Amino acid sequence: MQPVQIVDLFAGPGGLDVAAEKLGLATVGVEWDSAACATRRAAGLATIEDDVRRYGPALFPDADVLAGGPPCQTFTVAGSGAGRRALDDVLAFVDRMVAREDREEIAKDLSKLEDERTGLVLEPLRWALEAIDDLDKPYRAIVLEQVPAVLPVWEAYAEALRSEGYSVDCGLLRTEAYGVPQTRKRAVLVARMGSEPVKLPAPTHRTYRKGISRESGDISLKPWRTxxxxxxxxxxxxxxxxxxxxxxxxxxxxxxxxxxxxxxxxxxxxxxxxxxxxxxxxxxxxxxxxxxxxxxxxxxxxxxxxxxQIGNAVPPRLAAHILCAAFGWEPPTDVLDNLGTWLPESATEVNRGKKSSPRMPAMTSA
Structure with a gap:
């Protein structure tokens, strides 16, 4: 598939968008943190500084790919068990949304949660279902990533999206297995509309183990980067x-x-x-x-x-692999090897006013 535009929810400083722009794809990010938005604007990335909950797919008619990495703070399993309770609540809401219960009732119940951030993990599903129900224009691909504790939510998403005609895969990825010089685990979901199977990206590098030589392991994979x-x-x-x-x-x-x-x-x-x-x-x-x-x-x-901002971002190199998996592309080596400098041509031209930025939706009232 050849995407037209990616709408990136909870876009942060631009990790996924950096990868997308390097792949030659237009992006627009929705992010409410003013500091992350300052970085995005300095980088020439199309940005809406606002709450994702105030928007929906109808305001982004050009976007045919949905991406997002919602806040994760309430999903920790440490401490008093609030994370586990949040997870149970979210899984119940997923079922209600897929059953097409009244949206206003769901929104009212979400407002009663102990921490309002808990409900944010449901926003990509809301957007995906609204694109189907209200616009009759499903996203052609969906890409989601978050901390490992969110994997059960992505598994619930996967079941929901399959019922809507998507091929889906989800699981835990280790960043060093994709050439990121850092050990970090992420829960990732990729979905593509249609019956053609979609799979998480295959590792390109060996996984790191303390005290084990980087030359050890599967010889078909590159050594992890340092x-x-x-x-x-x-x-x-x-x-x-x-x-x-x-x-x-x-x-x-x-x-x-x-x-x-x-x-x-x-x-x-x-x-x-x-x-x-x-x-x-x-x-x-x-x-x-x-x-x-x-x-x-x-x-x-x-x-x-x-x-x-840096710590919260998705690593662009990992994002490039995930996007390519979602679109059915082979990860282009020249792009992966060209992440060292900025700006990409598209963002540079936007900055210099040589072409228009992706169409921005009109602001709506709260």
């Missing part, structure tokens, strides 16, 4: 995590530059970077932290809380 592969530091280094076990600094996680990074979080600037002799070095810059997520070296990070 921090040293993507950061231009002149000597080997160690990264010492800000997170400790029981407050014991000696128990904190350590990764060498000859290994992938641990999961990049919003607190990455707190991680110490030291030489192999223990000498303190400069901590990661925003550009370096972004490169560990496979953002371009010169990506124009803007606004406040840049570390959080």
């Amino acid at each position: 921090m040293g592969d993507v950061l231009n530091r002149n000597s080997p280094f160690l990264v010492i995590s800000n997170y400790g076990t029981g407050g014991d600094p000696k128990a904190r996680g350590r990764r060498g530059s000859w290994e992938p990074s641990a999961t990049v979080t919003g607190k990455i600037s707190r991680n110490r970077v030291v030489s192999v002799d223990g000498v303190e070095m400069d901590r990661f810059s925003f550009s370096e932290a972004g490169r560990l997520q496979t953002f371009p070296t010169d990506y124009p990070w803007s606004g406040r809380d840049v570390g959080q």
Whole structure:
């Protein structure tokens, strides 16, 4: 399939959109965080700064692909069990939505949830069903990603979308298995309208295991990529995590530059970077932290809380693999090897006013 435009819900600073633009696809993102929107605009990405819940597919008539990564905070399984209760609530709402219960009743019940963010994970399903019911124009493909704890929600989505005529696959992907120099797990769903099977992307690189050589494992796959592969530091280094076990600094996680990074979080600037002799070095810059997520070296990070923007983003290299899987494409090597610099031609032309940006919907009243 050849998509026309992707509408990206909860678009963040642009991880998926960077990949899409590099693949030559038009995007428009909906994001309510002003800082992430500042970065998106600096990057030339078409952006609507607003609440996803105020919009729907009718306002994006050109978009034939739906993507999204809703907030995940309420789905943690740690602590008091609120995450588990949220999950049970969400699965019940999925059933109600697929059964086409009254939308206003569902919205009213969603407003009663302990944390309003819980209901946001249902927004992509609302958009998908509205495109079918109200417009008789189903999205040709759907791509969703989130933390591993959200996988049961994607499994419920998969069952729902199959009943609507989609071929669907979902599961957990490890970022280092797709050439991202970072260990990170993501719950991913890909769907395509029609009976032709769709599958999650096949790994291209070996998975990381502590203490195991990167040359070990399946010889048909490339070795996992290291921090040293993507950061231009002149000597080997160690990264010492800000997170400790029981407050014991000696128990904190350590990764060498000859290994992938641990999961990049919003607190990455707190991680110490030291030489192999223990000498303190400069901590990661925003550009370096972004490169560990496979953002371009010169990506124009803007606004406040840049570390959080970077940590929350989907890695563009992983996104490129996922998008290609959804469209039935082979991941183009030249695109994957060309993620190092920005801007892509389309975003550059939008910035310079040489062509119009994707059509923006009119603002609606709250």
